[in-house]
Amino acid sequence: MTDSPHIAHTQLPTGPAPTCANCAACCCQLEVMLISDTGVPPRFIATDEWGGEVMRRLDDGWCAALDRDSMRCSIYQQRPLICREFEMASAECLEERRGMDAIYR
Ligand code: SF4
Numbered sequence: 001m002t003d004s005p006h007i008a009h010t011q012l013p014t015g016p017a018p019t020c021a022n023c024a025a026c027c028c029q030l031e032v033m034l035i036s037d038t039g040v041p042p043r044f045i046a047t048d049e050w051g052g053e054v055m056r057r058l059d060d061g062w063c064a065a066l067d068r069d070s071m072r073c074s075i076y077q078q079r080p081l082i083c084r085e086f087e088m089a090s091a092e093c094l095e096e097r098r099g100m101d102a103i104y105r
């Protein structure tokens, strides 16, 4: 969820320099609240139990807007504010990558 144009998929989240290019879009399994209108298409929006708008997630856990072939955001220009502010290599990013690593092993 950085300013990279791609959320690439792939290999396991290993290596000394975490980037979206060597990550399986780990952060795109998090719940993403829509706190501003960035133009997210309605088909990707769900309502949470408190009536708030969130990104819809599919049964596999990933965001409905994630392209499963490329593992990149299919609505990058319209992605939610929270996605824009999620920093690559931040503590949250590294935590998500670690969680995914455990799943793959
Ligand atoms: S978890 Fe981090 S490295 Fe992976 S896609 Fe999200 S921001 Fe990029």
Ligand code: SF4
Pocket: 001, 007, 027, 028, 029, 032, 055, 063, 064, 065, 066, 067, 072, 073, 074, 075, 076, 079, 080, 083
């Ligand atoms: S909107 Fe895009 S960047 Fe945000 S969680 Fe979904 S696929 Fe990831």
